[in-house]
């Protein structure tokens with residue numbers, strides 16, 4: 001009898017990048033991924049215990065061995081039904097091709113790429129438009145004035161009846177003659193002529209989108225003839241010297257007569273520095289930039305434009321300006337073409353600013369059929385929930401714990417910060433991953449959420465967040481004040497420090513996550529749906545992108561929905577600012593949306609205190625709201 005062996009090669013292809021590798025029977029998807037150059041999270045070293053290497057098998061599932069015991073323990077019924085596998089446990093059983101999707105949350109280092117934001121398609125229709133006009137020269141037979149000649153040529157060419165800015169009046173006589181009666185005019189929103197240049201300069205049209213965050217400013221120089229980003233630069237917000245958070249900066253403006261001026265000049269100085277850097281990178285002059293489109297939270301927006309922000313600090317927290325603005329750059333002190341424009345998207349409410357509006361534009365939540373939610377986590381977490389029919393928003397005071405503040409060994413997500421944690425449930429051995437794989441210096445927000453999730457999963461924390469008795473693990477130590485701490489990482493000869501999680505750290509995170517979950521519950525309650533029925537969460541901002549969605553659900557920060565329904569959108573505020581710069585349709589839409597979104601002031605809601613108290617538990621007092629990990633059975637059993 002002849003034994004037939006199928007020697008035809010099999011391939012595993014990984015989406016969304018399209019990498020593929022040839023594979024032999026008996027190889028795990030994690031190993032194939034490595035050979036295909038796809039970095040999948042594998043914090044437990046591929047032993048099937050951390051659950052971080054989730055992938056979804058789209059085709060060829062029958063070519064893999066059935067799910068193992070580890071997979072059945074880690075993955076929910078729904079995940080298994082939808083084809084989710086642990087890459088380290090899923091082994092090829094027979095030849096044939098397999099198509100595997102690696103979700104964003106399972107891609108190692110995914111956040112570094114995504115921090116740049118998303119790039120939704122926008123039809124180009126910038127507010128600044130250049131039109132090349134040609135006209136007959138002035139002569140003794142035709143002695144009409146330059147402005148009449150220019151405006152009638154413009155009407156013929158572009159069918160617009162613009163008005164001349166005084167600068168154009170001043171530049172026009174020489175520009176027309178220098179260009180031999182061919183000139184390029186720049187129109188703002190097809191109404192006002194803001195610039196005239198001799199000849200044809202229509203191939204040069206630039207604008208800058210700026211996202212002014214409380215901690216960081218990012219600027220994007222855009223070529224508005226084709227919508228491409230030419231250069232991106234960022235820097236810490238120079239206002240940090242006046243206070244780390246928005247409230248302390250507002251307080252500064254209240255305590256010092258020239259406080260607003262100081263804060264205004266600091267942020268404008270930062271923006272100007274970024275404008276110069278991006279222009280230098282792209283080889284253009286600052287004067288070539290015709291418009292700046294800025295977004296930021298309401299306080300940053302007001303301070304950038306030199307508008308008093310003090311009334312944001314006390315009830316009823318009304319912003320001074322909600323509507324979108326377009327100003328002369330000279331009024332703000334921004335260093336671009338002096339007769340261009342500095343614009344800002346509209347704010348929504350006191351603590352839901354133009355940056356949240358930009359995220360709304362970028363995610364497209366406003367046109368979804370099903371109810372979704374966007375969440376931008378910061379000292380104040382902005383939440384917008386709804387769909388094309390109705391949108392509600394609120395701002396949750398989540399505090400700075402996720403940025404490492406008020407955490408004993410907390411730090412920002414920079415080199416040496418622990419950003420991933422896995423605890424072996426049996427031995428309590430710990431694997432930590434640090435930013436840049438450097439010796440551990442501290443722990444950042446995503447690391448502490450992971451740590452608390454793992455401590456809870458392994459019984460080191462109970463549902464009230466209390467650290468277990470000394471002796472439960474040799475990593476638990478008593479402190480002189482009677483509380484306990486958990487040693488996450490011991491100091492090492494590589495220069496790494498000892499990092500511990502104290503009882504106080506746990507409580508800080510409980511307060512922060514309870515604020516966010518309460519905001520979510522109340523916003524969704526207003527829309528009449530339960531958290532579990534959310535179709536999608538758009539997680540924006542640096543922290544939202546870095547944090548492990550599974551850990552965030554496990555501690556009760558995000559609602560208990562399948563992690564594949566959570567989409568990381570990076571710096572979506574920057575994406576929305578670019579969209580608004582590229583398209584007046586989008587900024588008009590923003591204007592309409594800012595009136596449509598209903599603001600909920602959380603502190604005045606009847607159920608706020610009760611919801612907040614329940615959300616302080618891990619994951620929640622009402623365990624039925626977190627069914628996927630079996631808390632309900634655990635607590636009842």
Ligand code: FES
Pocket residue numbers: 041042043044045046047048049050051052053086087088089
């Ligand atoms: S690497 Fe697969 S479960 Fe940890």
